[in-house]
Amino acid sequence: MRHTRALVDWLRxxxxxxxxLTRLPIPVQIDYTERVFQRSAVFYPFVGFVIGLLLLLSAEGLSYILPPMPAAILVLAIWVVLTGGxxxxxxMDTADGILSHRSREQMLEIMKDSRVGAMGVIVCVLHLFLKFSLLYTLLDRQQNGEGSSLLLLLAVIPIWSRWFMVAAIKHWPYARPNSGLGSLFRGVQTGHVVISLLVALLTTTLFIYTSNTTFLPNWSLILGFAAITILAGASMASYISSKLGGLTGDTYGALNELLESVLLIAIILIQMNVL
Structure with missing residues (x-):
């Protein structure tokens, strides 16, 4: 009975x-307690795995029936829809706060405002343009037979960007310790980070060994994704934390988005034999 209850808790x-993390229709009522939030962090890379798989299937299907530009736009739209933005x-909230160049307290207040400011819109538009251009490049090379095996690596990106969210929750202080949705994650432990890392490594291995890419040895790609995520993520998280005195739920989302673009760039550079 105890094991069954534990299994149900982890399933919850x-x-x-x-x-x-997604807008996938799962009609199950969950009581969102602090314990549920903490345990749910273990499954973030697995959620990324499912998102990545859906993106891969979309990219493969659309590239067969559409030129790379409209296909890239639709893949990007699906990417946004899957997470509900x-x-x-x-x-956007993080950009509005940090780029306001105000005091720490004022930055946090700006980020709490439900309205989007000019800097948030500018950063969001530029970010989406960057993602679109990278997806277009990847799909264009795939249609020209120059990077078909690397298209599978698109599915790996959401795995690692979401794993780093778990690492960020654990390793950087929370800027609003007594408020905000992100405060529910305060009890995330090192064990949660390690287990989620193992999930990320396992799912990444599955995709990379399926791709049979000849650009780099499989183990190099696996370690490369981990290294780029940790280095880029830690740099961004440290910078944001220095500005705000910690991280917030908004900054976790910002880190996820920025890391997705960084890893997309890495895939393009791998294909071009730069990395």
Missing amino acids: ACIAAFQF LHLDGL
Whole structure:
């Protein structure tokens, strides 16, 4: 009975992760307690795996029937729809706060405002343009037979961007310790980060060994994704934390979005034999 109850608790946490991070229809009522939020972090890379798989299937299907430019736009739209724009909203709020160049307290107040400011819109538009251009490049090379195996790596990106969210929750202080949705994650432990890392490594291995890419040895790609995520993510998280005195729920979303673009750039550079 105890094992069954534990299994149900972890299943509830998995469902909570999908309901929180995606707009996939999962009609199950979950009581969002602090414990559920903490456990759900373990499943973030798995949620990224499912998002990545759906993106890959969309990209493969659209590239067969459309030229690379409209296909890239639709893949990007699907990417946004899958998350309901949750992380983009965090990116815009973070940009509004940090780029206001106000005091720490004023930045946090600006980020709490539900209205989007000029800097948030500018950063969001530029970010989406960057993502679109990278997707277009990837799909264009795939249609020309120059990077078909690397298209599978598109599915790996959401895995690692969401794993770093778990690492950021654990390793950087929370800027609003007694308020905000992100405060529910305060109890995330090192064990949660390690387990989610193992999930990220396992799902990445599955995609990379399926791709049979000849650009780099498989183990180099796996370690490369991990290294780029950690280095880029830690740099961005440290900068944001220095400005705000910690991270918030909005900044977790911003980190996810920015890391997705960084990893897309890395895939293009791999294909061009720059990395």
